[in-house]
Amino acid sequence: MTNRTYAIGDIHGYLDKLKAIHQLIEQDRAQIGDFEAPVIHIGDLTDRGPDSRGVINYLLNGITEGKLWRVLKGNHDRMFAGFMHDANHQDPLLNPTLGWLHPRLGGNTTLMSYGIENADARPQADVFAEALAKVPEAHVKFLQSLEHFVARGDVFFAHAGIRPGVPLAEQSEDDLLWIRAEFHNSTADHGPLIVHGHTPVEAVTHYGNRLNIDTGAGYGDAISAVVLEGREVWQITPAGRIKIDPIKA
Structure with missing residues (x-):
């Protein structure tokens, strides 16, 4: 198994930006000759942007075609699926x-x-x-079936992060999709590097124990992508790879 993994930050309904990021990833694949590394989407496919339907179609069709894509559930995706089950659904968090x-x-x-x-x-x-009449059932089932986390080698991917001190295998869905301050404020060694989104930052930021790749697509800013080789991180850009090192305390 390759130790290389691509990851894409929060999307929030911006299909054109998502397609452009995938194109950059394919260019990187071609340059290094690795066509087996998976692409992990960190969640929040929907809400705020103009084409959530298009984003879901694009990801669902790509997975059906056999692309090596994995998609995590974000809190916005859970809210959408919850509404489609019950008009009065209120996410507890x-x-x-x-x-x-x-x-x-x-x-x-x-x-x-x-x-x-x-x-x-x-x-x-x-x-x-x-x-109920206009949203395809396949879209709802897709949102309901999204993974809560992906563990690959020395890296752990989750939409929002983890609760420090809780074993990774015992993390709750609520924390994986919603946690903020308790995770962000922790300087603990979580074992694997935690790659997450959920809370926008101006640029992809490596904090040593976690990597935030949500660069604000939900507010009209960029969708970002990174490639990890073990714990080493590079951002994928039109100009090629840019090394992302941990920020200094």
């Missing part, structure tokens, strides 16, 4: 004053990509009925 359809969360934009207009301004029951 979401601020109770907000709902998935609120523009701040972006569920309204996701549904717009399926042809469902003004979802945040209409009766929720009506929106739910239209969503």
Whole structure:
């Protein structure tokens, strides 16, 4: 098994940016001659951006065609799937004053990509009925089936991170999809390098025990990709690889 792994940060409905990142990865593959390394998508496929439907179609079709792609579940993906099961679904870790359809969360934009207009301004029951008619069941099943983490050698991939002190095999879905401060503030050695997204940063950042690859696509900024060889990290860019070393304390 190759010890090389590609990883792509939060996508948030930006299909064009996602395709461009995949093209850069394919160029890197060709240059080094490795066509076996998997590509791990760190989650948050949906919400805020213009084409969540297109993103899901693209990933689902690629996996069906046999591409070496793995996709993690993000908290936004869980909220979308939860809504499609129950119009009144409220993720237990979401601020109770907000709902998935609120523009701040972006569920309204996701549904717009399926042809469902003004979802945040209409009766929720009506929106739910239209969503059941227009969102393909295959998309809902895909979101429900997404992995919570991927462990490869000395690297562990999760959307939001992990709870420090809890064995990796015993991490809860809630923490893997939602955790922030307890994980970000920890300087503990977690064993493997933890690669995550969920909390936007200005640039791919290596903290020594974790690597954040969410560079703000949910707010219109870039989708980033990295390649890991063991614990060594390079960002994939149009100019080629750029080494990402741990920041100095």
